[in-house]
Amino acid sequence: MAITSIKNLKEFSTNNDRFEGAHTLCPGCAHSMIVRELMNCTDDNLVMTANTGCLEVSTAVYPFTTWDTSWMHIGFENAASSVTGSEVMHRVRKKKGTLPDPDAPVKFVAWGGDGSTFDIGFQWLSGAMERGHNFVYVCLDNENYANTGGQRSSATPIGSTTSTAPAGTHSYGEKQKKKDIVAIMAAHDxxxxxxxxxxxxKIMAKGFQKALDTEGPCFINTVSPCCTxxxxxxxxxxxxxxxxxxxxMFPVYEIINGHELNILYRPKNVLKVEDYLGAQGRYKHLFKAENKHVIDKIQKDINEYWDMLQRREEARI
Amino acid sequence: MQDLKLLAQDNRGLYQLEAGEDLLGWHEVTQGSILPSFEGDATGIANMKQEERNYSHYNSYTATVASWRVLKPVYNRDICIDCQNCWVWCPDTSIISRDKQMLGIDYDHCKGCGVCVEVCPTNPKSLLMFGEHSSFEDALSQWPEKKKKEKK
Structure with missing residues (x-):
C-alpha cells in the first residue's frame, strides 16, 4: 500500500510531481490541476490512457510527452477499452510470471473529456464498467468540445451558448438538459x-485515493472550468x-455500490445560481429580460436535484 | 532573488515547443511512436525529486512555454506563509516547493495565468503579477503595504 499523506496541504506538497510543465493547455486550465491532484495522491506505478480531447492533444505534442508514467493514446473513444486491455494483460502476465517486478503496485487510470465520456466514448465506457475491470475512469467535465472550438456536447447545460447552439434573437442557446452521467454510472453497479x-x-484527493484503492471499475466526474x-x-x-x-450547480458527492450516496461538501451559504452564471461570458444573454425564465428554470432544476440528493442520502437507496 | 540553484545539471527549458522548419509533415510522421520520458531505467520515479530524475529530451520538462507569458508572477519570500495553495492549484507545475517550503517559480513552464496570485491568502499577497520585462528588484520595491481591515 503506497498512498501518500494528504492530512494537510503542507504534507501533500512533499509529493513529487509526475505531470510536467510545458504542456500546451490554456493558461489557467483546470484539467492539469485535476491531473496533478490525482497523480500526487499516490506513489504507485500508474498506467494511463486518454481519450482524444484537450488533455490528450496538449500533453502529447510530438516530439514531447508531459507524462512521467506509462501513458497511451489510441483513438477518440477508447481510453476505457485500452485501459481494460492493459489491466487484463498485467493480470495475465502476473499469473504467468513474466513480469520483471510482479509485486510492484500498479493502478490503471483512464482520462476523458466530457465529449468523449458523455457522447463518443460512452459505449466503450459502459462496456468496460459492465465487464468489471479494475480501473478508474476520470471525466474532466468542461461542458463542451473545447478542443475543437466549443461545440455543444450532451454535458452542456441549459442556456449556455456554444458554437453549434448559439444564443441570439431566436434562441437562448442550448435547450437540452445535461445528461446525469454520475447516476448512469452508478446504475452500472x-x-x-x-x-x-x-x-x-482534500475531498478530491480522498476521493481519488478511495477510487484507486477500490477493486473494480470506478468513475469520477470532475468539474473543470474552461476559461476559453x-x-x-x-x-x-x-x-x-x-x-x-x-x-x-456541481454538487460534490459520491455513490458507493450504486446506492449508498454521501454528500461530501455542503456549502455554508448556498449562493444563488445568478452569481455563478453572471461570472461567465457564455451565460451573458440570460440576463436580458426575455430570458429570465431560463434562469428560473436552472435554479428550479438545481433545487430539485439537491433535494433529491439529500433524500437519497437519508434513505440510503 | 530568483536564482534557484536547485538543480545541478538542469536541463529544463532547453527547447521551444514550436520547433520551426525541421518538423515533419503529417504524411512523414511515423504511425505510432513511443516517447520514453526518462533515459534508462525509470523505476521509483515517484519517490525521486525532479532534480534527481534523468529526463530524456522527449520529456516536456526539457521544453519551455515561457514565450506565452505577458505578465509574470513575482514571489516575495518575506510575506509567504508556505500554505502551498499556489502549489496545489498551479496548472503548469511551476511552483517549486521542497520540504514544505515554497522556493520559487519555474519561469520556463509558467504561462502567467495568475491563479497563484488569486489563491494566495496573505495580506498583502506574497505573489503578484508584473510585466514580463520588469526586473525583480523593481517589482519588489513596488510591493503594496498591508491593507487594514475595514471596520464595519
Whole structure:
C-alpha cells in the first residue's frame, strides 16, 4: 500500500510531481490541476490512457510527452477499452510470471473529456464498467468540445451558448438538459462513483485515493472550468469552481455500490445560481429580460436535484 | 532573488515547443511512436525529486512555454506563509516547493495565468503579477503595504 499523506496541504506538497510543465493547455486550465491532484495522491506505478480531447492533444505534442508514467493514446473513444486491455494483460502476465517486478503496485487510470465520456466514448465506457475491470475512469467535465472550438456536447447545460447552439434573437442557446452521467454510472453497479471539484483539493484527493484503492471499475466526474469557452479570465478558475460548488450547480458527492450516496461538501451559504452564471461570458444573454425564465428554470432544476440528493442520502437507496 | 540553484545539471527549458522548419509533415510522421520520458531505467520515479530524475529530451520538462507569458508572477519570500495553495492549484507545475517550503517559480513552464496570485491568502499577497520585462528588484520595491481591515 503506497498512498501518500494528504492530512494537510503542507504534507501533500512533499509529493513529487509526475505531470510536467510545458504542456500546451490554456493558461489557467483546470484539467492539469485535476491531473496533478490525482497523480500526487499516490506513489504507485500508474498506467494511463486518454481519450482524444484537450488533455490528450496538449500533453502529447510530438516530439514531447508531459507524462512521467506509462501513458497511451489510441483513438477518440477508447481510453476505457485500452485501459481494460492493459489491466487484463498485467493480470495475465502476473499469473504467468513474466513480469520483471510482479509485486510492484500498479493502478490503471483512464482520462476523458466530457465529449468523449458523455457522447463518443460512452459505449466503450459502459462496456468496460459492465465487464468489471479494475480501473478508474476520470471525466474532466468542461461542458463542451473545447478542443475543437466549443461545440455543444450532451454535458452542456441549459442556456449556455456554444458554437453549434448559439444564443441570439431566436434562441437562448442550448435547450437540452445535461445528461446525469454520475447516476448512469452508478446504475452500472460500480463500486465507487463520485462527482468532485478541484477547489476542494482534500475531498478530491480522498476521493481519488478511495477510487484507486477500490477493486473494480470506478468513475469520477470532475468539474473543470474552461476559461476559453466559458469566457472568464484565466486567473479566476478556482473562483469559478468555488461558485459552481457553492451554488450547487456541481454538487460534490459520491455513490458507493450504486446506492449508498454521501454528500461530501455542503456549502455554508448556498449562493444563488445568478452569481455563478453572471461570472461567465457564455451565460451573458440570460440576463436580458426575455430570458429570465431560463434562469428560473436552472435554479428550479438545481433545487430539485439537491433535494433529491439529500433524500437519497437519508434513505440510503 | 530568483536564482534557484536547485538543480545541478538542469536541463529544463532547453527547447521551444514550436520547433520551426525541421518538423515533419503529417504524411512523414511515423504511425505510432513511443516517447520514453526518462533515459534508462525509470523505476521509483515517484519517490525521486525532479532534480534527481534523468529526463530524456522527449520529456516536456526539457521544453519551455515561457514565450506565452505577458505578465509574470513575482514571489516575495518575506510575506509567504508556505500554505502551498499556489502549489496545489498551479496548472503548469511551476511552483517549486521542497520540504514544505515554497522556493520559487519555474519561469520556463509558467504561462502567467495568475491563479497563484488569486489563491494566495496573505495580506498583502506574497505573489503578484508584473510585466514580463520588469526586473525583480523593481517589482519588489513596488510591493503594496498591508491593507487594514475595514471596520464595519
Amino acid at each position: 460500480a463500486p465507487y462513483v463520485a462527482q468532485l471539484a478541484p477547489n476542494k483539493w 469557452e466559458w469566457r472568464f479570465d484565466p486567473k479566476d478558475t478556482i473562483t469559478i469552481t468555488d461558485l459552481a460548488t457553492d451554488s450547487l
